[in-house]
Amino acid sequence: MSLPRIAIDAMGGDEGVRVMVAGAALARTRYPQVRFLLVGDQEKIGKALDAHPDLRAISEILHADDVIAGEDKPSVALRRAKTTSMGMAIHAVKDGSAGAAISAGNTGALMAIAKLALRTMPGIDRPALAAILPTLQPSDLVMLDLGANTECDARNLVQFAIMGAAYARIANSQPTPRVRLLNIGTEEIKGTESLRDAAAVLKDAAGVLSMRFDGFTEADKICRGEMDVVVTDGFSGNIALKAVEGTARFVGDLLRRSFASSLRSKIGFLISRPATELLKHQLDPNNHNGAVFLGLNGIVVKSHGSANALGVANAVGVTQRLLEEHLTERIAADLARLGEDTLRAPRKIAVEAGQ
Incomplete structure (x- = not known):
């Protein structure tokens, strides 16, 4: 039985799309069952996937118009959650289209969006x-x-x-x-x-x-x-x-x-x-x-921004x-x-x- 796919905020982190996609490609060689929902600028993700055809075969791109910057306050991130790569990755967990989300973006924003979207567990x-x-x-x-x-x-x-x-x-x-x-x-x-x-x-x-x-x-x-x-x-x-x-x-x-x-x-x-x-x-x-x-009622993982x-x-x-x-x-x-x-x-x- 295959596991739910993992949503990746492809625009987060210091290095952006190139490193996030390369990391997903490396993970694919280690974990053959993994599948991805890559969230972010469709054109940039597509270009990065050109170097990783095996990853393209097991990934879907979800286009996001916006990115949460490192200096954005959580309140700003919450208002823009539904149009940003980070927010859309977390909402993919909420609606069941992904089993977990990974982001290398702003920690405070990630915490705020995840808590509002997924809510805390009872107790x-x-x-x-x-x-x-x-x-x-x-x-x-x-x-x-x-x-x-x-x-x-x-x-x-x-x-x-x-x-x-x-x-x-x-x-x-x-x-x-x-x-x-x-x-x-x-x-x-x-x-x-x-x-x-x-x-x-x-x-x-x-x-x-x-x-x-x-x-x-x-x-x-x-x-x-x-x-x-x-x-x-x-x-x-x-x-x-x-x-x-x-x-x-x-x-x-x-x-x-x-x-x-x-x-x-x-x-x-x-x-x-x-x-x-x-x-x-x-x-x-x-x-x-x-x-x-x-x-949280769902799995959200924070990657180092400099990873x-x-x-x-x-x-x-x-x-x-x-x-x-x-x-x-x-x-x-x-x-x-x-x-x-x-x-x-x-x-x-x-x-x-x-x-």
Whole structure:
């Protein structure tokens, strides 16, 4: 049985049509079942497809007159949603002509359009942006929220944890994900009231949801492989993510500078090249591209704006797997299992749990 096709905002991102189409073509070689709805300027997409006849055979073009710019405010994007490539890709998910949408465009606009068009799932107040990060262990890390919600209460954090755990079961094939809340310390008394309240609820809910709540973690432990899911508000999450990415670039630049500093260093580089190539691969964001908005009635994936064809192909891979593994249905089942009271009133439950 073939999976629903994936709608791609072909006009989004820094490189535009050429890279988005090349990425889709690369994804086609990896995922033979994939089919695409390419949304954007029909003439430009058609020209890009000339270099990829195999992709043309499994794709349909949906013409869009307009494009959402990187500087457009969400309010502007919402007004133009039905005529832009981003908006039309998301509406293709809403009307069932696509099973998921991918865009490398404006994150705020993507969030606004997706939330309005697809709505949040029952029991979810706000969608959260989740991404996969590499760790020192063979398994990866699911981290959320990465910028969709700058302010979150305990209820939001509990909902994020449930969704993140469902995602981790797919991403890591981990039946009992280890979940932690990002905090300024690991002691139970540390952090804001919202963090402590969320921790109290998750401690009681963990058994019901087949996940292991391990309390708090600090930012320096994020990529050590000691957990499967890290939950935080979008403000802290975005800062932490940018710090991780910046540190990775810093280490890469420092290594290049060090290896070029002398003849002995250059010889050392040649000897250690296999290890440095592996490090380069692990630190390349294109190899971990594809963040997903969790909590919507549909799958929407955000690609890095600067992603190359490999990055776009990896975003397609993420999307394809979420469709295959029925992520939305899994989250809905977990929400129903936990119950409306826990999802909607964690403060009350946290207080009662402490009595």
